[in-house]
Amino acid sequence: MNQYEYLKELRRCLSILDRVEEDRVIEYYAELIGDKVELGIPEEEVLSQLGTPRQLADKILAETQEYEEPKHIKEPEKLSVGRIVGFSILIPFVITALAILYSVAVSFVAASVGMQLGGVLTIIGSFIVMFTSIGAGICQLGVAIFVSALGLFAAYGSWKFILLCIKITQKIFKAYVRTYTKEA
Amino acid sequence: MDSQLKKGMLEVCVLKVLTKGESYGYKIISDLSPNIEISESTLYPILKRLQSSGCLTVDSREHNGRLRKYYRITELGFERINEFLKDWEQIDKIYKFIAEVNYESI
Numbered sequence: 001m002n003q004y005e006y007l008k009e010l011r012r013c014l015s016i017l018d019r020v021e022e023d024r025v026i027e028y029y030a031e032l033i034g035d036k037v038e039l040g041i042p043e044e045e046v047l048s049q050l051g052t053p054r055q056l057a058d059k060i061l062a063e064t065q066e067y068e069e070p071k072h073i074k075e076p077e078k079l080s081v082g083r084i085v086g087f088s089i090l091i092p093f094v095i096t097a098l099a100i101l102y103s104v105a106v107s108f109v110a111a112s113v114g115m116q117l118g119g120v121l122t123i124i125g126s127f128i129v130m131f132t133s134i135g136a137g138i139c140q141l142g143v144a145i146f147v148s149a150l151g152l153f154a155a156y157g158s159w160k161f162i163l164l165c166i167k168i169t170q171k172i173f174k175a176y177v178r179t180y181t182k183e184a
Numbered sequence: 185m186d187s188q189l190k191k192g193m194l195e196v197c198v199l200k201v202l203t204k205g206e207s208y209g210y211k212i213i214s215d216l217s218p219n220i221e222i223s224e225s226t227l228y229p230i231l232k233r234l235q236s237s238g239c240l241t242v243d244s245r246e247h248n249g250r251l252r253k254y255y256r257i258t259e260l261g262f263e264r265i266n267e268f269l270k271d272w273e274q275i276d277k278i279y280k281f282i283a284e285v286n287y288e289s290i
Contacts, residue, residue: 024232025228027251027253028209028228028231028253029224030250031208031209031210031250031251031252031253032209032210032224034250035208035209035210035211035252036210038248050224056225059225060225060228063225063226063228063229064229
């Protein structure tokens with residue numbers, strides 16, 4: 001396996017640690033592996049020197065406990081059962097919340113499309129009105145341009161909002177995957 | 185050797201290496217290596233303990249597109265080394281006392 005797979009596996013073996021500590025440990029080993037590889041030691045050899053991810057994780061966990069830092073080790077009982085039940089109960093609420101979020105996004109999009117379309121048509125219309133009354137035509141043109149601009153802002157806003165919705169969905173999905181697979 | 189004792193001494197060794205200038209994980213191990221045996225998994229908790237006791241500071245910087253943590257000794261770190269050296273004088277006395285041949289047991 002390469003160093004990324006190795007570190008991924010190591011991370012999995014260290015799941016009993018809290019996320020902050022887990023990240024710190026992985027950063028430390030990623031740096032060490034990187035340094036050795038940079039010096040020309042073949043990646044395979046570097047990894048075999050460390051032992052299997054499981055062996056290394058055991059060493060790391062033993063050291064963590066020796067230094068009496070139980071605060072970094074999550075309490076297994078409380079966390080796994082509670083978390084799985086909690087997350088499962090939340091599913092219908094999460095789906096509803098996401099549905100609302102997305103429908104707001106869709107209405108933003110609809111509003112912006114409407115404004116831009118309406119704006120463009122009104123711009124065209126304003127030129128026709130100008131034949132009857134220049135003043136009214138210009139007034140209409142002004143309003144139409146304003147509405148179109150507003151529509152563009154709304155389009156930009158809805159684009160950003162949709163990206164945010166997607167990001168939120170991804171985060172929620174990842175959290176669920178983590179909960180169900182880590183505790184498994 | 186008693187493992188806690190050894191770890192305590194390794195902490196001072198790491199600090200000593202840092203008196204020569206800031207350093208990073210792999211370099212600390214290789215600077216210590218010829219004389220003092222320390223593995224990657226042993227160094228990590230030592231660095232953590234030294235950081236939480238204020239004996240060193242950590243600074244993340246970019247190196248060849250990846251992040252590297254640079255460790256730098258603090259005033260407290262220097263004091264720690266001096267304490268160790270003072271303690272050693274006491275330890276030396278105790279050692280001499282214990283190593284002395286006990287004529288009564290012959």
